[in-house]
Amino acid sequence: MIEGRSITRTFAARRGALGHRGVRALRGVDFTIPDRGAVSFIGESGCGKTTLGRILCGLEDFDGGDLIIAGQSMAGLRPGQRAPYHRRIQMIHQDPYSALNPTRTIGQILADPLTLRARQLDADRGRLDRGWLDRGWLDRGWLDKRRAELLGFVGLDPDYVLPRYPHMLSGGMRQRVVIARALTVDPEVLVADEAVSMIDVSLRLGILQLLRDLRETIGVSVLFITHDVATARYIGQGGRLYVIYRGAVVEHGDTDTVIQHPAHPYTQCLLSAVPVLQGIERPGPDRVVPTGPLDERSEPPGCLFEPRCPFAEEDCRAAPPELGQLGGTRQRHACLHPARRSVVAVPAGSGAA
């Protein structure tokens, strides 16, 4: 289980552009990723969701709060000591092509981390550490078997894929290789950062279902980071959705609940923006749009969304609202005046909304 408590991250200001305060990418975010769980972070670009994913993988540091991995607090460790914990969380990047070394075959790409893993496992079992370069002891059979096994998990044929270079495979296949590589170190969490946005539409569902199935077969959790809310529905049962705006969680709860009955106006704007397929759907009757564009430099005293919120009231400017269940909602949200609005498209054949 992974737990984030009040994670904060501020990026140092660029010369003069944003003033000396810097960019507050994350403002005290709390979240939990249960074992075998499916968690999605939704938000616009620049909202901090990618930063959060990178913090989980150890690619970025956090300035405040704490990250608990397998019961161990990361804040209590020095950066050098955290690596073994962060290794349990593996990233699946957006671009499957740049995520694979173009000068190495798939076989080599998978062999490197497996060799490392074998060494670790042996160290755990108390065998002599004979050094990274000494591969003589490495059980070749184990390596080949494990490679084929992992490729099988992701639905690829080892004979086809192993001798090839990345540019010989399609985008969907590359992404599967990336997932297989992530699985070589037996991780607990896969962080999929826009993992399907650069893949052809007809192949996306395959990857999403693969992630869903891996939760069952291997027992990994999936953290799905995306701006496309629709994809978050397909990573399996029991998913939780976190809606992030400007570095703060504005709503979180069961995925279907948040999508069908969004409470926070920002979530409602996001869902209103989903394109409506003519002939099959009609737009939701209560669709809303923000009243203006995002201004990253503004620091409103109260609710962060208030300057753009079509329903803002006086008290929204007073102080940043806390997450709660105002209005009797099942999910938690940070709005002082939530209201039910039917924003998601309804099937065209249905009766009047």
Add this chain to the structure above:
Amino acid sequence: MTTTSALTPEQLQRAMRRSRQRAASRWRLFVNTPGRVASCVIVVVFALMAIAGPYLYPANLPIHPGDIYAPPSLAHPLGTDFEGTDTLALIVTGARYVLLAALIAAVITIVLGTSAGLAAGYYPRLAGSAIMRVTDFVLAIPGFPVLLVLSTIWRFSSVLQMGVALGVFGWGGVARAVRAQTLSLRERGFVEAARGLGLPGGHIIRAEVLPNVAPFIGMNLMLQLTGFIYTEVGLFFLGAVPYSTNNWGVMLNNAVFQANAVTSPRALAYLLSPLICILLITLALVTLANAVDEFFNPRLRRA
């Protein structure tokens, strides 16, 4: 359960054959235009000269005192020099020093420069600034004038010494360029993934970064060779280094300062021979540099 492809076995065979052909055809890049074929021939000829040349002639070339600065003839296709030594013999035996020294210098530059660049680029915070300060220092040194001055104390009597002297002052540019590429590669998905997987830094530099920097290094090697040939020849031409061996730069020096070949028509062959050789090898290397670039970078290839 597998979702590989919907290709039939015949289509699969065809695809594999095509990709084998594509791999083999990469080498054809070096001979796909007449210019490149000529360049390969030139390089091979000069390489043979450098390797085998001195064995084809006796250690002390025969002089023909009655035949000084003779014009080209059947016996002496390129004429003779101030002692009556056959110019062709001088060219062939003189190739080794020039080319070998340039090769040694180029190798030293590439090795030093790449190592420095990789280390500085991959560990920007730890080693980066220290290495770059040294690099900037080396870059700031005016190589040619320093070598001129150095030549007054140091005799550069062997090829190795010449090569080392040239190489030690020339690695700055390569280091800078490799560092820039490493810095950018460091942010690429597969390098980040390798770090996240816990692969050691040494492995990442060697197996992930270096192969992607190889195209630049390959091309740079060619261009470095031409640069060093010029530097050497320049040094010898200026008489900065006393000559005890045959080489092209010495020939140029003799031709201009002793035979006055630039003002008088005799010994023209003696002047032109080394010049044309230098020109040819340089052109050939530059042409092949483009081929090396295309070899590594598929996008540059013409369809």
Add this chain to the structure above:
Amino acid sequence: MAAGVRVRDLTVSFPTPDGPLPAVAGVSLDLARGQITGLVGESGSGKSTLALTLLNAVPAPGHVSSGSVLIDDVGDVLALRRAELRRARGAKIGYVFQASQNSLNPLKPVGKQLLDLGRSHGQRDLRAFLHTARLLMDEMGLDAERVLASYQHELSGGMRQRVGIALALVLNAHVLILDEPTTALDMLTQASVLAIIRKVHAERHLTTLVISHDMGVVGDLADRMAVMYAGRIVEEGPTAQVLADPRHPYTRGLLTSMPRITGEIKEARPLPGRVPDLASAPRQGCVFRPRCPLATDACATAEPPATVLGDRRFACYVAAGEAGAAA
């Protein structure tokens, strides 16, 4: 209704080690004047090549093997010579490139590029030209003064896209082609850009072609839509009809495999197989056959002809059979 753009039997080929292969194969398409037509296709479908052909700008070594592209008051674009072609581009046909973020010159402020555009099209009164541009940008919700003075990297993705659209329309073209206008934009920005396209299209009575891999974008925006696969148009018709009653198995497959915010999760099924490229597309018979759940022996013989059903077309033997049976 007179057609704004008529594409007839267009074939664009590229040389490959196996001989010339078509990226666009025998495509016929009408873009009705005053309507938004959407073209849906995945990577390798040939949609971008088709779009570039409308400008006669297919990149070498590709070339047009046959066909014509007739645009009202321009004639056959493919027959135009250099000077006329240059005049047509921009002044008659506005093109918004894929990822407008990359088609703006990073070294020049937007205003300078605009002036360059005006000068190269012989606009003599540059002040009036700039004024027109400013009005256009205001319509799009851009702060014109700020945008004209900015460099490309100082603008957000959504703003760059809008600038791209403004540059495409500033010379009063009446045909607008947008290639992947909302790729790499997030949901809210995408929605606002789509709204602007709708608005500008309506106000100026344009003939608009929107190309996207995202069925949602086309399904929301376009009045008519065409589905492209491996260089061929497999289905075409009014958007609402095509989506509500898709006939071609690829269209059906795309709809079922598309992650959607509504609808039963369990009903979604991925399309098997790979998206074909030039080399791997079947040379004989229907291109979709390797991935088609309904493929029959007849499908291997020759490419299916277009079946016309009212205002729609589709190219599938099985679907034609069903339509015939229902008739």
